[in-house]
Amino acid sequence: MSDEERLADQVLDIFVYAPIGLALEARELIPKLADRGRGQVALTRLAGKVAGQQGQGEARKLLDQAIEVVSTVLSGEAGDPPIHDEEILDLTGDDELPIADYDDMTAPELLPFLTPLSGDDLATVLRYEQTHRSRATVINRIRQLQG
Numbered sequence: 001m002s003d004e005e006r007l008a009d010q011v012l013d014i015f016v017y018a019p020i021g022l023a024l025e026a027r028e029l030i031p032k033l034a035d036r037g038r039g040q041v042a043l044t045r046l047a048g049k050v051a052g053q054q055g056q057g058e059a060r061k062l063l064d065q066a067i068e069v070v071s072t073v074l075s076g077e078a079g080d081p082p083i084h085d086e087e088i089l090d091l092t093g094d095d096e097l098p099i100a101d102y103d104d105m106t107a108p109e110l111l112p113f114l115t116p117l118s119g120d121d122l123a124t125v126l127r128y129e130q131t132h133r134s135r136a137t138v139i140n141r142i143r144q145l146q147g
Contacts, residue, residue: 097128102128107138111138114141123146
């Protein structure tokens with residue numbers, strides 16, 4: 001069979017025989033295809049709903065943190081003023097801090113690292129935070145942990 005004959009057979013298959021076969025099988029095929037499509041849509045909706053709920057939970061956490069910071073600042077409970085120069089603990093690099101890369105972290109990133117720290121380490125981080133960035137969220141969390 002030559003290439004031209006194979007090409008002619010493929011064209012006949014696509015444009016003549018396949019549509020005839022589809023027409024004959026449509027009564028059985030279409031309900032199966034529709035069911036499969038419905039199942040796929042339901043699965044996609046479920047995945048979207050789960051992703052939306054997860055994103056909503058994360059957004060709620062961030063909003064709660066922001067509300068806490070704003071309410072702390074507005075209520076005037078932002079904590080003690082920064083330590084005076086004579087009280088500053090000489091911490092010049094991350095090596096002295098109990099948390100690696102401390103200065104590169106945001107307040108929400110730092111919070112989980114505070115929980116396992118000892119009382120002395122918490123005091124060190126508190127002094128450092130007060131003399132450098134003075135973030136109310138970090139300072140308040142340390143005070144909560146110090147009890």
